[in-house]
Amino acid sequence: xxxxxxxxxxxxxxVSYTASKKSDTTWLGRFTFATILEFEGMARILTIxxxxxLFHSKDGAVISxxxxxxxxxxxxxxxxxxxxxxxxxxxxxxxxxFQTDFSELHTEFPELVDADGVGWFLCHVLRIADFxxxxxxxxxxxxxxxxxxxxxxxAAAWRxxxxxxxxxxxxxxxxxxxxxxxxxVLADALELGPLRREGPELLPELTEKVKAVLPKEIPAExxxxxxxxxxxxxxxxxxxxxxxxxNFDAYFGDTSFSKKYLPKxxxxxxxxxxxxxISRYRVTEEYLP
Amino acid sequence: MDWGxxxxxxxxxxxxxxxxxxxxxxxxxxxxxxxxLFSFAQQPDWKEQLNPDKLAAVAALLRDYDACLSRxxxxxVPLKEKKxxxxxxxxxxxxxxxxxxxxxxxxxxxGNLPPEKVSALRQVIREQAWHLxxxxxxxxxxxxxxxxxxxxxxxxxxxxxxxxxxRILGDIVxxxxxxxxxxxxxxxxxxxxxxxxxxxxxxxxxxxxxRSYRDAVTAKCRELxxxxxxxxxAVRYVVALGRRDLLWELLPEYIEKNVLEVRDx
Numbered sequence: 001x002x003x004x005x006x007x008x009x010x011x012x013x014x015v016s017y018t019a020s021k022k023s024d025t026t027w028l029g030r031f032t033f034a035t036i037l038e039f040e041g042m043a044r045i046l047t048i049x050x051x052x053x054l055f056h057s058k059d060g061a062v063i064s065x066x067x068x069x070x071x072x073x074x075x076x077x078x079x080x081x082x083x084x085x086x087x088x089x090x091x092x093x094x095x096x097x098f099q100t101d102f103s104e105l106h107t108e109f110p111e112l113v114d115a116d117g118v119g120w121f122l123c124h125v126l127r128i129a130d131f132x133x134x135x136x137x138x139x140x141x142x143x144x145x146x147x148x149x150x151x152x153x154x155a156a157a158w159r160x161x162x163x164x165x166x167x168x169x170x171x172x173x174x175x176x177x178x179x180x181x182x183x184x185v186l187a188d189a190l191e192l193g194p195l196r197r198e199g200p201e202l203l204p205e206l207t208e209k210v211k212a213v214l215p216k217e218i219p220a221e222x223x224x225x226x227x228x229x230x231x232x233x234x235x236x237x238x239x240x241x242x243x244x245x246x247n248f249d250a251y252f253g254d255t256s257f258s259k260k261y262l263p264k265x266x267x268x269x270x271x272x273x274x275x276x277x278i279s280r281y282r283v284t285e286e287y288l289p
Numbered sequence: 290m291d292w293g294x295x296x297x298x299x300x301x302x303x304x305x306x307x308x309x310x311x312x313x314x315x316x317x318x319x320x321x322x323x324x325x326l327f328s329f330a331q332q333p334d335w336k337e338q339l340n341p342d343k344l345a346a347v348a349a350l351l352r353d354y355d356a357c358l359s360r361x362x363x364x365x366v367p368l369k370e371k372k373x374x375x376x377x378x379x380x381x382x383x384x385x386x387x388x389x390x391x392x393x394x395x396x397x398x399x400g401n402l403p404p405e406k407v408s409a410l411r412q413v414i415r416e417q418a419w420h421l422x423x424x425x426x427x428x429x430x431x432x433x434x435x436x437x438x439x440x441x442x443x444x445x446x447x448x449x450x451x452x453x454x455x456r457i458l459g460d461i462v463x464x465x466x467x468x469x470x471x472x473x474x475x476x477x478x479x480x481x482x483x484x485x486x487x488x489x490x491x492x493x494x495x496x497x498x499x500r501s502y503r504d505a506v507t508a509k510c511r512e513l514x515x516x517x518x519x520x521x522x523a524v525r526y527v528v529a530l531g532r533r534d535l536l537w538e539l540l541p542e543y544i545e546k547n548v549l550e551v552r553d554x
Contacts, residue, residue: 068421168415169415169420170411170414170419170459170462184453184456186420186421187453190421190450191454191455237385238384238386240385242452276378276382278379278383280385
């Protein structure tokens, strides 16, 4: 969450479909079922992707030059990552209809979409389902039930989501006000700039201080990461920082972060508030370096 | 879930309802032929005997009648206003500015702009890709499009693109335009309406409070219809146009004379 370049690599690189034991979710990559089934946290994922392609060359170096020339390139990268082959029922015969099969981008982004139009995300999700069905002994039973849902329903759900992403911003007759579109993703990416590689580290004394007051069931690493994320993202004019809960879950490996740890972090360290679907937090002065 | 194991009929209700839906064949309308119902339709060339001008006039009147009822219903639905306000609130909240700006005041500010300007603004923020503009371009854009002094105070807000801030201008402008077009659509009378349409709409507008909207419009339509063809004949025109569903509304007293006896076979 602090090293965004690493996060970008987790969304575009090779995932190891392995698990040493049931609690090991290496095979999920940096995703949770909330993202796969409900598309939670997708705004941040797509924005990280867009920033990676807007501002960086393949080796990660920051590119200089006119950004506006690269917006179309970043949009194509998003399309490639999201690509889903058509289901045959719908023929995009009219110019204004959006497509979901971006196999034509395979030569430009071989790492994001294959020649059949299966994009990185779809491919990853299908391999997750494969892994669960071939290694049920290595998967929690609560997760196992999702395998068949994914195989039967995911592609169609993702296809309709990808159609929605392509609706132009400020279009007339747009019904939902909170829908995510590629236009929003690209605008946010421009605003946020290049991906962060290094973040603030905490002094050992502060880490010790946090450890001393935390209830036993909360790992100190969780709270220290929250403090570092706060320092990295705090704006000059606002003491609140928006907390991307779904993405933090994926970072820590499962939903323990949002379900178990977050509600129990003492308000003396982290204060939280949420409204309009946004969760935000501030770290008390005492626990800031 | 295995419904076979559920023995409480109340708990089985959703399952039973689903089975009922699944196993009930859809009803397909099989309308009787005109010649099976109406005495005048016994002659094979009855449609040809109708006056084509009158037929066209009745067709136009029935179209107006449907359109008039439909507009009245549409105008009764309350306008859903400011659909995107919660998005504005959300952006302000993400930036900790929920106490610094009042979304209602922002909307009020844009509410003073003439509708043409709002439409033009909506078009131009799309065409010029407001959401992708760099900071200088944003400022220039606002100076060109919102030069009025009352907007000075919110330039900082509108040009702050953090947390989707580019959407604040878009959200408000889109909502204002939807409201303007919504209000236009809610007008009962419009210039392009035909005479017959206006007459029926006036009947609705002038009706007494206790009378139903449908009743008022239907009475006027009947009056206009029987001015084109006398009622007994008008039945033929309505049937010829495939609108026998309207007979009970428009010509109830003249149906009987025109229908055949019901056979029980």
